[in-house]
Amino acid sequence: MTDPADVAAAPHALHLWADDRKVATLGYDALNDRWSLDYDPDWMAAPSSFPLSPALPFQPLSGGYAVGSVKRFVENLLPEGRALDVTATTYRISKSNIYALITALGTETTGAFRFWRSDDVPPAVAAKPAREVTREELDQRLASLDQMPLAVWDGKVRMSIAGVQDKLMVYLDRPLNDGGRLFLVEPPLASTHILKPDPARPITPHLVVNEHFCMCLARRMNLPVAEVSIYRTPRPVLVVRRFDRALVQGAAAGAAHGNGAPSVRRLHIIDAAQASDLPESGKYERNLGNGEHVRHIREGVSFEMLFERVDQTINKAAARMTLLRWALFQFLIGNCDAHGKNFSFFVSREGLEPAPWYDLVSVVQYAGISHELAMAWGDAFLLEEVGAFNLADFAQRCGIDRKLLKREATRLAKLVVEHAPAQALAEEYVDESERAFAAQLRDFVVGQAARLVALADEATKVKAKFL
Structure with a gap:
């Protein structure tokens, strides 16, 4: 205190x-x-x-x-x-x-x-009925994102979560496939979902399909991941269910009419940067950038620092396994932007507990943006440069037995080969270009799976004295 x-x-x-x-x-x-x-x-x-x-x-x-x-x-x-x-x-x-x-x-x-x-208290009852966002209005806003970001509605900024991408926090009264409606939130109502529209920029085509594919692939593999769906206005929007919010059982969903006000419980989470007591600028391992004179400085969140958070968790063995699987999955999908604010923990009096995964994107599909890894595998900051020694170095720094690394890499690779083809054929991908992009993702992750198995096997043979 x-x-x-x-x-x-x-x-x-x-x-x-x-x-x-x-x-x-x-x-x-x-x-x-x-x-x-x-x-x-x-x-x-x-x-x-x-x-x-x-x-x-x-x-x-x-x-x-x-x-x-x-x-x-x-x-x-x-x-x-x-x-x-x-x-x-x-x-x-x-x-x-x-x-x-x-x-x-x-x-x-x-x-x-x-x-x-400090001179006021949060209201117990909403001052007015929640503001509905219709499909048509959302589509109009998406069409003018260059002029007005999605976070601004009715002259008010309605985004207070970390990240660079355009987002909008909303309350969803029921599943969208069951006639659910979207509402902007005012206290005391909390949001239940995050909308992430496709930026529709040539440099990052099919970003919604990309994240949906990677998130759903993780779910098919029984990995802990946030629930997502695609909502079309008809422009594609990724809908992410917030895992730091819980709809109170039995609460009515009459937000639009102001009666039977819904109740959403807030759950406390922090990201790895907060858990490490680092500023936002420390979310990348090379926190000062990759310039010639500063690239050796690695004070931001690294895999090693991330695994050090295990000591703060309640179930250390389970947390270590979750972090290992998260790291390997980023390799499989080619997410070079998996940084310290892309992993979170639930917080309780007893300690931390890993939260579901989010922001899973195959960034390497986009040639026009940087592919430098947010966290290095050993000393390798490019995915194509990761070799067996780098995996062994990663295991050494993070306190992971290399036989365990090999076993988990082999298991996850097998699941990728099993589930990626089915995910590429998901009915959510509605036109030829989206299906072609999903097939591209399928081929990439299957190729990464074979590569990971070979590297993990070779990593077990690296002599400890060289690490």
Whole structure:
């Protein structure tokens, strides 16, 4: 806990809430860029309570939290790229003003907590019926993405989750194939799904099909992955079910009519950057870039750092296996952009637990964007340069037995060969170009499966003295 004097002295403050319970007070001194955090005693005493992250426990070591830990946690909740630009422009604040940004966007962030004015409490009842987004209106907005990002509706920015891609958070009253409708959310209602439209840019064709294929392939392989579907306006939109939200059993879904208000419980998750107490800029292993004079600096999230989070988990053996499978699956699909904010953990008082996987994309299908790996296999930062020694080096750094690595690589490769052909024929891919792209993905992952088996076998033969 921060020194209470620091909290009291902070000129600005927000309260953090988890559903209807006050969690903590966040203090901010703009002149000195000082942040403070003070947990509410009643929250700490509750058996079901939990801290924001391992770096921000209820009882920190003597001297308080590490300098910058509170700011780093908050920074990782904010959107990036164009969505951040639009937020700053809309609210007339600097993109570097983290406190102002979370004040503007903090009522519906990733995880359990809502950031609220310290002189107010979150409403228990919605002020007005939820705002429906029809298929036709969504299609019109998708047609004008170049002029107005999807996150902005009715003059308000409605995206407060990390990431660069255009997204929109919505409440879905029932499955779309059962006549479900989409609604924008206002407190106290939380979103249940994320819409990710196809950017329709020549540099990344069929991005929705790409992510849908990879996510559904993982599900066919019985890997822990978020649920996805494709919604057409008729433009393709990937619909991702939020695993940090749970519709309360028996809650009515009359959002459109303002009666029987739905109830969505927020579940707390943090990404690997937050779990590692790193800023958003640390999501890539080469956190300073790949320039000639800085490429040797690797202070961001690496596989080694990711596996170090196992010590923070409740079931360490299960967590280590999940991380190994996640890493191998990224190799199989060619996701070179699998960075530290693309893996998350549920948070409880007892510790961390790996969350379902998300943002699975075969980035190597797109020649026009960088294929440098977000996390190196050993010292290899390009997929085509990964050899048996790099896999052995990866295992050594991450504390993985190489025989286990070989066994899991062989098992996952077999499942890819079994399920990728069926996924390529999925009925969701509706025209010749989409089916051709899915076939391209099928051929790539099957080829990667054969390569992974051979490399994993050779990795077991690398002498330990060379590692």
